[in-house]
Amino acid sequence: MVEENKAHLTVFDGKKPFDPNFTRIRTVQNIKHILFPSRDIVARFPNDRDLRPKIQVIFGLKACDIRGIEVYDRVFLNNDPIDPFYKIRRENTLLIAADCPEPEPSCFCNIVGVKPFAEKIADIALAVVAKGFILEPLTPKGTAWVEEISSFLENTGPAQVNEREESRGRALKTLAKINEQALAPDLSQRVEKAGSQAIRQARDECVECFGCLHCCPTCYCFLLNDYGRGKEMERVRIWDACYYSAYARVGGGANPRGKFDKRFWNRFQCKFNYFLQYEKFYACSGCGRCGRGCSAKIDIRKILSQA
């Protein structure tokens, strides 16, 4: 749904007219809660119960949100032990990514290694062309789904493929204009070695609202909280953020990141150094939500270019 020229996430309910619009950039809302709810019951005690998954389709998500899912896949599926809650939702969710034809000034996917269209992870890549959509399956799940609806589909002709490629080329050019400067090739080392003076300067305007982390599609930190339910107990997984002062504090009171400067920089270490070391790509999607959601209008690009 598009309102005030911005795309919004809506839940399809069958009663309202279905009027998707794929021309805008990623939705204002984060989509991560669909696979990783902000509040998720992960265990019951003493008797546990299984999660019954819903079958769901995320329709029209952009490549930046796909990068978020790629990060989650690495954390929750590719590293033992597998997270059963993420796994079951992921398996029961079809991802239909839409090309991003008109990147905006807040976008910077191109400098973190993301293109404005999906080439992997998503099950299907959708592109709007003059006479409808092009659906390109990217996974076996996507292929099966496209085959299932094949009676409604026509073969794509070369002219339409050309139209899509031209649109993609224009989007890439727009991004190259928005973000002329690439990230430093040794960014991870610069982040690792940043001095206290540079960190102080980077966080100077931060008002500690932590909106950047809660709207980030690659942030995955969580807490486990237990709640009594009569004689039983529910263990609830809730989103956490490394900017909270008690985040790393231990029972005895020691806190390795007691000072906000250290917590502020942990976000950069996590996304642009540690994650890169393990997974070989940045845990950043370039979606720009952190900047748009920031109370102080801090642009992460400025911090990265000065690191």
Place this chain on the structure above:
Amino acid sequence: MNPYYPIPIRIKKIIPETATIKTFILDGMPIKFDAGQFAELTVPGGGEAPFTPSGSPYADKMEFTIMKVGRVTEALFARKEGDLVGVRGPFGKAYPLHEYKGKDIFIVGGGVGFAPLRSLFLSLVHNIGDYKKIYVRYGARTPQDIVYKYLIPEWRKIDKVDILMTVDVGDPTWTGRVGVVTTILDVIPVDVKVAPTIVCGPPLMMKFTTQRLAQAGFAERNIYLSMEKNMVCGIGKCNHCRAGKYYCCKDGPVLTWDIVKDIEDPFL
């Protein structure tokens, strides 16, 4: 398998160790672990926190020696024998005991930090023929703060075990050494070139002990340090226990000094 689900088990016995430390013996061994690994202990209604077992991995009952310091431990201290708790794990890496074979082992503990070391000590004693000699150096604040007072005399009788203790501040009943734990590290009667040394204690004790051991000539990769971090999930996902690029829950909770020395303020 749900990695967030704690296995329910009852508390069999509670032994008061000091004014703020108790040993909780559970009614069985809900998970199999090796010395060095930790578990998440759930107090229903009180929350969950990470602890390293203090008993032998070869025993039939799991034990934790715990100091009352925060929310979860306060809830735990209100529990009685027969009450239900939950255990998840084991998490993290065990001490590489196969690498210790044929060598002297130098263990240094401070305060309640002796709890996880007891699990290691009992593992070593279980196969004592594999090792040259086990040295234990233990410091507590006062004689009242010493844990396992009722066990130490028995351990002293074990062949190839050498135990030295000290307290920061003595009292009229105390006839032993007085001074911080580094004062009993002046003499290190092991071959520091090959021997492993294992340290666990409060942050300041860890800092100065590590300095002393490194200065004494122990190889950096032979100095094993227990990292106290806020392990929430235990499975390398939630990110709370990060120390530099390492997850204390997966790469630790025991890390060696060659790794720890590059982490900013490692003992905070």
